[in-house]
Amino acid sequence: MEPMLPMEKFFGKLELVYAFNGAMPTGVSVSETGRIFICFPKWGDVVKFTVAEIVGDQLQPYPSYETNLVHPGNITMSFISVQSVVADGKGTLWVLDTAAPNFSEPIKGGAKLVAVDLKTNTIRKVYTFSEDVVLPTTYLNDVRFDFRVGNEGYAYITDSSSKGPGAIIVVDLENGNAFRRLNGANSTSPDPYILPKVEGEILMNRNKDGSTSPFRLASDGITISPDGEILFFCPLTSRHLFSISTEALRDRTISDMDLLYQVEHWGEKGASDGMITGAKGTVYAGDYENNSIRKILPNGIMETIAHDPRILWPDTFSIGPDQYLYVIVNQLHRQARFHYGKDLRQKPYSLLRMKIDELPAPTC
Template sequence: MQPILPFEKYFGKLELVYAFYGAMPTGVSVSETGRIFICFPKWGDNVKFTVAEIVEDKLQPYPSLEINMVNPENITMSFISVQSVVADGRGTLWILDTAAPNFSEPIKGGAKLVAVDLKTNKIRRVYTFTEDIVLPTTYLNDVRFDFRVGKAGYAYITDSSSKGPGAIIVVDLDNGDAFRRLNGANSTSPDPYLLPKVEGKILMNRNKDGSTSPFRLASDGIAISPDGKILFFCPLTSRHLFSISTEVLRDRTILDMDLLYHVGYWGEKGASDGMITDAKGNIYAGDYENNSIRKILPNGIMETIAHDPRILWPDTFSIGPDQYLYFIVNQLHRQARFHYGKDLRQKPYSLLRMKIGELPAPAFS
C-alpha cells in the first residue's frame, strides 16, 4: 500500500462572485452601493465591450454599448481599450482607457481618464493627455485618487510600459494638468534581476517563431493611504514595494532626479499585479508567483491571507462596502504570448472575494 505523502497546505476562504466565459477581464471595482464594474482590455480576445457592469448575474456594457464602440470620429468620447475601473466611493466611476489595444502605441488623443456619474450613468468629464505625458511607449495601468487636496483632487496613474520608462502620472483634476514623476526611476522600473516563476515555470515572452525575451513590465500596482498622504506602488516584474509622499509627488519644484531620495522601501512582498488599501491602512497585494494574497500592515509586517491553487494570477483588487476583498483571477501568465503562440488559458476566468472585515480607504474627508 502506497503511503499518503504530505502536500502543500492551502488556506483562505474564497467565494466565487462571477465566472467569465468570454473575454479575459483585468479590472474590477465595487461602488459604495455595491454595484460591480468590470473591464476587458483588448489583448486579442473577442471583446464586445471593454467596460461592463454585472447586473442580475449578467454582463451589461457600461455606461452604454455605443460608448464601448470605438468611434474614429470621436475617440475622446468612446472607449478603446480599458485597463482599469475605479469607483471613488462618492458617486463616480473612473475609467482608465489605455487606447493601446494589444499593447500597441497609444492611439493619439485616445488615452484618457473618464469620470462617469453613477446616478445618471453619463460621462461627466474626460481628461486627455498630451504627447509628453502619454508617450509612444506608455501603457496606462491603474489609478488612485485623493479629493482632499487641490480644488478638485488629484489622480495618480501608473505607466507600466514594457519598452519605455515607467512612471507615476499625476493629474490635477481641476484643470486636467498632468505631469510624469519618477520617470524611468529604479522604483518604477522592472527589476532586471527578477526571473518570475508561475506554476513552477519561468515566465518569459515566447514567440511563435521560437524566439524568446525576458518579461519586463514597469510600475503597475498602486495604492494610497487612508489619509491620502502616502502612495504605494510596485513594478509588475518586481517583488519590491515602494512608497512616496503624495505632497512631494505634486510639488513640481522638486526635480525628478531629487524625487529618488523621497522614495521609501518596504521590502519584498512577492510579485504583484494589483494592490488596494483598507480604511485602517492595510495594503492587500497579489503574489502571482505563489497563488497568494498578501496583507501588509502599516508597521510593515506582512502576512499571507490566502493561498489557493485557484488564484491563477490575481489581477485587480477592490474592497466593497460589504467588507469583502474582491479580485479578478485571469490566468494572464497562460496567454499565447508566453507559450510560443499557444493559448493555455482555461475558461472560466473568475471574480473571487474573501471576507476581510474592513472597509475601503476613503479618498475624501
C-alpha cells in the same frame, strides 16, 4: 498501497462571485452602493464591450453599448481598450483607457481618464493627455484618487510600459494638468534581476517563431493610504514594494533627481499585479508567483491571508462596502505570448472574494 504523502497547505476562504466564459477581464471595482464593474482590455480576445457592470448573472456594457463602440471621429467619448475601472466611493466610476489595443502605441488623443456619474450613468468629464505625458511607449495601467488636495482632487496613474520608462502620472483634476514623476526611476522600472516563476515555470516572452525574451513590465500596482498622504506602488516584474509622499509627487519644485530620495523601500512583498488599501491602512497585494494574497500592515508586517490553487494570477483588487476583498483571477501568465503562440488559459476566468472585515480607504 502507497501512503498519502504530505502536501502543500492551502488556506483562506474564497467565494466565487462571477465566472467569465468570454473575454479575459483585468479590472474590478465595487462602488459604495455595491455595484460591481469589470473591464476587458483588447488583448486578442473577442471583446464585445471593454467596460461592463455585473447585473444579476449578466454582463451589461457600461455606461452604454454605444460608448463601448470605437468612433474614429470621436475617440475621446468612446472607450478603446480599458485596463482599469475605479469607483471612488463618492458617486463616480473612473475609467482608464489605454487606447493601446494589443499593447500598440496609444492611439493619438485616445488615452484618457473618464469620469462616469453613477447616478445618471453618463460621462461627466474626460481628461486627455499631452504627448509629453502619454509617450509612444506608455501603457496606462491603474489609478488612485485623493479629493482632499487641490480644488477638485488629484489622480495618480501608473505607466507600466514594457518598452519605455515607467512612471507615476500625476493629474490635477481641476484643470487636467498632468505630468510624469519618477520617470524611469529604479522604483518604477522592472527589476532586472527577477526571473518571475508561475506554476513552477519561468515567465518569459515566448514567440511563435521560437524566439524568447525576458518579460519586463514597469510600475503597475498602485494604492494610496487612508489619509491620502502616502502612495504605494510596485513594478509588475519586481517583488518589491515602494512608497512616496503624495505631497512630494505633486510638488514640481522638487526636481526629478531629488524626488528619488523621497522613495521609501518596504522590502519584498512578492510579485504583484494589483494592490488596494483598506480603511485601517492595510495594503492588500497579490503574489502571482505563489497563488497568494498578502496583506501589509502600516508597521510593515506582512502576512499571507490566502494561498489557493485557484488564484491563478491575481490581477486587480477592490474592497466593497460589504467588507469583502474582491479579486480578478485571469490566468494572464497562460496567454499565448508566453507559450510560443499556444493559449493555455482555461475558462472560466473568475471574480473571487474573501471577507477582510475592513472597509475601503476613503478618498475624501
